[in-house]
Every structure is written in structure tokens, then in C-alpha cells.
Amino acid sequence: xxxxxxxxxxxxxxxxxxxxxxxxxxxxxxxxxxxxxxxxxxxxxxxxxxxxxxxxxxxxxxxxxxxxxxxxxxxxxxxxxxxxxxxxxxxxxxxxxxxxxxxxxxxxxxxxxxxxxxxxxxxxxxxxxxxxxxxxxxxxxxxxxxxxxxxxxxxxxxxxxxxxxxxxxxxxxxxxxxxxxxxxxxxxxxxxxxxxxxxxxxxxxxxxxxxxxxxxxxxxxxxxxxxxxxxxxxxx
Amino acid sequence: xxxxxxxxxxxxxxxxxxxxxxxxxxxxxxxxxxxxxxxxxxxxxxxxxxxxxxxxxxxxxxxxxxxxxxxxxxxxxxxxxxxxxxxxxxxxxxxxxxxxxxxxxxxxxxxxxxxxxxxxxxxxxxxxxxxxxxxxxxxxxxxxxxxxxxxxxxxxxxxxxxxxxxxxxxxxxxxxxxxxxxxxxxxxxxxxxxxxxxxxxxxxxxxxxxxxxxxxxxxxxxxxxxxxxxxxxxxxxxxxxxxxxxxxxxxxxxxxxxxxxxxxxxxxxxxxxxxxxxxxxxxxxxxxxxxxxxxxxxxxxxxxxxxxxxxxxxxxxxxxxxxxxxxxxxxxxxxxxxxxxxxxxxxxxxxxxxxxxxxxxxxxxx
Numbered sequence: 232x233x234x235x236x237x238x239x240x241x242x243x244x245x246x247x248x249x250x251x252x253x254x255x256x257x258x259x260x261x262x263x264x265x266x267x268x269x270x271x272x273x274x275x276x277x278x279x280x281x282x283x284x285x286x287x288x289x290x291x292x293x294x295x296x297x298x299x300x301x302x303x304x305x306x307x308x309x310x311x312x313x314x315x316x317x318x319x320x321x322x323x324x325x326x327x328x329x330x331x332x333x334x335x336x337x338x339x340x341x342x343x344x345x346x347x348x349x350x351x352x353x354x355x356x357x358x359x360x361x362x363x364x365x366x367x368x369x370x371x372x373x374x375x376x377x378x379x380x381x382x383x384x385x386x387x388x389x390x391x392x393x394x395x396x397x398x399x400x401x402x403x404x405x406x407x408x409x410x411x412x413x414x415x416x417x418x419x420x421x422x423x424x425x426x427x428x429x430x431x432x433x434x435x436x437x438x439x440x441x442x443x444x445x446x447x448x449x450x451x452x453x454x455x456x457x458x459x460x461x462x463x464x465x466x467x
Numbered sequence: 468x469x470x471x472x473x474x475x476x477x478x479x480x481x482x483x484x485x486x487x488x489x490x491x492x493x494x495x496x497x498x499x500x501x502x503x504x505x506x507x508x509x510x511x512x513x514x515x516x517x518x519x520x521x522x523x524x525x526x527x528x529x530x531x532x533x534x535x536x537x538x539x540x541x542x543x544x545x546x547x548x549x550x551x552x553x554x555x556x557x558x559x560x561x562x563x564x565x566x567x568x569x570x571x572x573x574x575x576x577x578x579x580x581x582x583x584x585x586x587x588x589x590x591x592x593x594x595x596x597x598x599x600x601x602x603x604x605x606x607x608x609x610x611x612x613x614x615x616x617x618x619x620x621x622x623x624x625x626x627x628x629x630x631x632x633x634x635x636x637x638x639x640x641x642x643x644x645x646x647x648x649x650x651x652x653x654x655x656x657x658x659x660x661x662x663x664x665x666x667x668x669x670x671x672x673x674x675x676x677x678x679x680x681x682x683x684x685x686x687x688x689x690x691x692x693x694x695x696x697x698x699x700x701x702x703x704x705x706x707x708x709x710x711x712x713x714x715x716x717x718x719x720x721x722x723x724x725x726x727x728x729x730x731x732x733x734x735x736x737x738x739x740x741x742x743x744x745x746x747x748x749x750x751x752x753x754x755x756x757x758x759x760x761x762x763x764x765x766x767x768x769x770x771x772x773x774x775x776x777x778x779x780x781x782x783x784x785x786x787x788x789x790x791x792x793x794x795x796x797x798x799x800x801x802x803x804x805x806x807x808x809x810x811x812x813x814x815x816x817x818x819x820x821x822x823x824x825x826x827x828x829x830x831x832x833x
Contacts, residue, residue: 313560317562336678336679336680337675337676338673338675338676338677338678338679338684338687339682339687340668340672340687341659341687341691341694343655343656344655344656346641347656349638350628350690351682351686351690353628353631354690355682355686359681362503362504362507362508370511371512371560374508374509374511375512378512379637380638381635381637381638381639381641382638383631383635384507386503386508387511398679399679401681403680404680420677420679422676425655
């Protein structure tokens with residue numbers, strides 16, 4: 232029985248992940264053709280890599296089908312209830328940075344804080360007869376954040392892509408989305424609320440609490456973490 | 468377990484019918500829109516949402532109050548007493564043992580006259596059926612909090628902001644701190660007010676970017692004007708902030724709480740009518756055999772529940788067992804009937820019991 236590690240299956244996230252492990256003496260390489268989602272691992276005994284969509288890695292970790300996984304910290308928090316009880320954060324990998332923020336039209340000079348957003352939402356609902364719509368794909372993170380900050384009279388509308396365009400297209404009044412430079416937001420005449428940072432996301436190596444750690448997986452993890460120079464997490 | 472829960476539910480259901488309530492039923496699949504508009508987006512974290520290809524988003528019944536009120540507003544005779552028995556579904560966003568599906572038995576009174584007597588009727592009935600379990604009862608009155616806010620010497624806009632957040636204690640606290648000057652206003656607000664002093668709002672808005680989306684430039688300008696007015700509003704006096712604080716944190720036995728609130732009403736006369744209602748309710752409870760001398764009153768009780776209670780609130784819980792949900796809870800929700808009644812309203816009070824918990828406690832299993 233080997234230790235299964237889920238790594239992103241494409242794009243920069245995959246390349247950066249391979250680089251990060253490579254720099255620490257663990258070579259992960261795609262096996263076979265470009266189209267085949269399997270990988271080879273050299274430099275760590277009993278470790279098997281599985282290429283997965285970054286969006287599916289949280290679910291695979293929660294189910295314990297993989298022992299370790301590399302994915303964005305935003306995805307784990309969004310997709311897993313009580314994420315800290317389901318996975319352990321082993322290391323932040325120093326790439327894949329993105330901020331989940333709340334943004335509103337730049338011409339809303341009266342709105343700069345969550346307090347303003349809440350007051351504007353109340354007036355908007357009275358004027359338009361429906362709650363102020365915030366487009367996002369991060370429903371859990373945004374809802375928890377707005378509840379903790381006492382914002383009311385809003386509704387979340389699902390947007391799986393091109394979220395910055397929803398305001399202009401009249402399907403939302405504000406958005407909550409991932410941004411790295413803020414460039415796309417500005418190009419779409421949106422501005423970030425000064426206290427609207429919901430989560431600062433980073434590619435992170437997680438361990439699954441629900442995985443089967445017997446049958447040699449635990450020693451394999453100890454050896455791998457020693458190679459990577461990462462501390463063993465508590466209670467795994 | 469399910470058999471014991473069902474048997475207990477049937478016993479309570481029969482008792483409520485014997486008390487004069489008409490048995491009613493409600494759909495399990497409810498249109499999500501009404502519930503979302505009422506409770507806000509937070510209900511999504513507490514209820515199961517599903518979708519129907521024709522009806523759109525539907526919710527698995529999180530409680531009976533909304534469908535029962537809708538049914539009464541559509542074709543109920545007055546006054547009315549209803550009881551119901553059925554499953555409710557609560558999504559659990561945290562790991563743990565809280566039930567996702569359980570039975571509720573409820574009792575609701577819709578009556579225009581003597582609301583305090585209706586409050587007492589519901590509470591006394593619950594106290595009677597739960598008596599063998601020796602539970603701790605807690606009571607409160609959101610109406611007193613609302614009356615206290617109404618009496619504050621400040622702008623109508625600030626009072627409205629506080630009333631809107633009665634059920635969100637943290638945001639309420641932040642507003643009181645800001646209106647009272649204990650916390651400075653955000654820096655960006657000060658900067659905006661300064662700019663508005665020299666430049667018309669319309670010019671600032673036009674310079675900030677194109678007007679995109681449904682919220683129009685005129686709405687932005689209107690709020691900018693409101694912010695200028697708000698900036699000129701005098702601070703809440705320290706004395707009033709203290710009184711508000713005093714009311715919010717009041718916890719005592721009911722008679723002591725009443726005495727204290729009578730004293731407070733000397734300085735804050737706006738609460739006097741609500742305090743009179745509290746006094747009449749205690750009398751009505753006494754007449755129904757409740758020992759009000761040992762009854763707990765917490766002014767902030769019920770502030771963190773789903774936001775529709777606007778008067779008397781109560782709950783029955785097992786002392787020393789914070790891990791268990793309340794065995795029963797309820798309260799008055801006059802405003803909800805106005806929201807759902809499309810222009811009509813009727814004073815209403817009611818509550819629910821969890822028969823599963825009653826059965827477990829009776830058998831010593833909880």
C-alpha cells in the first residue's frame with residue numbers, strides 16, 4: 232500500500248507543484264503521453280502521484296481517497312465543511328496566490344466598507360424590491376464572511392465564470408471573486424471594498440484525516456516530510 | 468427511537484388539539500424565494516435547497532411558521548389556534564451529532580385581542596406539557612429592545628439602522644459604538660464627506676467611473692446626501708448609550724427585571740408601553756399558574772434566532788446541557804404576518820417542541 236498524493240493535472244499550478252517538489256528532491260513527472268493523467272514519482276519511496284483537477288482535490292481528500300493533495304487554500308475552505316477537521320495544512324507552497332475579495336462598481340462613491348455595502352443593500356432592496364445580488368462561485372466563504380460581518384439584504388447569485396462582467400450585464404450589483412492583480416476588476420469598472428478581503432489564497436499541501444494511514448502509509452509520510460523538510464502535523 | 472419520537476409527537480399533537488387548536492398540515496417542499504426574502508441568505512446554510520425544473524428553487528421545510536402563517540392569511544378565520552406535527556429539515560454545516568431531520572409539534576395563536584394573554588396561553592401550555600422534564604425556562608421581549616431604540620435621541624435613519632440589526636448583535640454593537648463616538652467613523656467616510664463639501668456628488672460619481680448595473684447614479688447620490696446629513700448628526704449621548712447597554716444586558720428574575728425596567732422608563736419613556744405589556748404578561752402568566760417569581764428574564768433572549776420574533780420570546784432547555792438544542796422555543800411574530808399578509812396583518816404567537824428530545828429525556832437517553 233502506498234501513499235497517494237493528488238496533484239493538479241494541468242497548467243501553471245501543475246508545473247509549479249512539480250517544481251516545488253523537484254527543488255526538494257522529489258521528482259514528479261507526467262507518465263506516458265500528454266493526455267494521460269498519471270505520473271511517476273522519484274526520490275520518495277512508496278509514494279504514488281495522482282493527477283486530478285485542482286477543484287476535485289478537496290473532495291478526494293475529504294473522502295480519504297488520497298492521503299495528500301496540493302490545491303488552493305480557497306478551494307478547501309469553500310468545498311469542505313469544518314475543513315480543519317477534515318484536512319491538515321502541511322505547507323503553504325509560495326505560489327498560486329489569489330485574493331478572494333468583494334468588489335462593487337467604482338462609481339459607487341458612497342460604498343467603501345462592508346458597513347456601506349450593508350446600508351446600500353438595505354436602500355437598494357427598498358428601491359428595487361429585491362435583495363442586492365452578489366455574483367460568486369464561492370458561496371460558503373462569501374456567506375460566512377458576510378454573516379460574520381453582519382451584512383444583510385443581499386443574495387448570492389451563482390457565477391462560474393466571467394464574474395466581473397455580471398454587473399454590466401445586469402445580473403448582479405456586486406461580485407465576490409478571486410483576483411491577483413486587480414487588473415480585470417479595474418478593466419470592468421469595479422473596485423475592491425477596503426475591508427472586503429475574504430481570504431488570501433495560496434497553493435497548499437494538505438493531508439487527509441480520513442485517509443487510511445495504516446499499512447505503511449504513515450512511515451511513507453514521515454519519510455516524505457523529512458525529505459521535504461516539513462514538520463509532521465499534530466493528530467494525523 | 469423513531470417510534471418513541473413519533474409516539475411523543477402524537478401525544479403532544481393530541482394535547483394541543485384538546486387545547487382548542489385546529490390540526491393543519493404544510494407541504495414539505497416550499498418555494499425557496501419566500502424563505503430567502505424573509506430570512507436572508509443565511510437560511511441557505513441552515514436549510515436544504517433543491518431545484519425543480521419548473522418551480523425553480525425549493526426548500527425542504529425548515530420550519531412550519533411560514534406556511535402556517537401563509538395559510539392563515541389566505542383563508543383563516545379569526546381568532547385561530549393551529550397545531551401541526553411533521554418533519555423539519557436542518558442542513559448541518561458542521562461535523563457533529565445535530566439532527567438533520569426531526570419532528571416538530573407546534574401550537575400557534577392568531578388573535579387580535581389581549582396579546583399578553585395569548586403569550587401566556589402558549590407559554591403556560593408548553594410549561595404544562597413539559598413539566599415532568601423539569602426544564603429551565605428563559606424568557607425575553609424583543610419589543611422592549613425595539614422600544615428602547617425608538618426612544619433614542621438621534622436621527623430617524625440611525626434608529627432605523629439599529630432596528631434593522633436588532634437580530635445581529637455584533638453589527639448592532641458596532642453601530643452603537645459608532646453612533647456614540649466610541650469608535651471613529653471609517654477613514655474613507657471622513658474623506659468622502661470632505662470631498663463632498665467641495666464638489667457636487669454628481670461630479671464625483673461621474674469622475675469615479677461609468678454607471679454600470681441596476682443601482683443607478685441617483686441612488687449613489689441620494690446615499691451620499693444621506694451620509695452628509697449623517698455626519699452632521701450629533702453623537703448619541705453617553706447617558707443614552709449606558710441606558711441602552713443596561714437594557715440589553717438585563718438578566719434577572721421576571722419581577723426584578725420588571726422593577727428595573729420601570730426605573731429605566733423614567734429616563735427612557737419610550738419603553739413604558741412595552742414595559743406595561745411585560746407587566747400584563749406576567750399577570751396573565753400568574754393567572755395561568757406560572758410561578759413568575761422564579762421565571763428568568765433575559766432582555767437579549769432570542770436575538771440570535773432567525774429574525775422574526777418581535778415581542779415575547781421563550782425557550783425551554785435542559786440546564787447544564789449547552790450541547791443540546793432547546794427542547795422547545797417560540798415567541799411573538801406580529802411583523803411576520805404583515806410581511807406575508809400582503810397588506811394585512813394579525814398579532815400572532817406560537818412555539819414548537821422537539822418530541823424526539825422529549826422522548827430521549829423521558830427515557831434518560833439524551
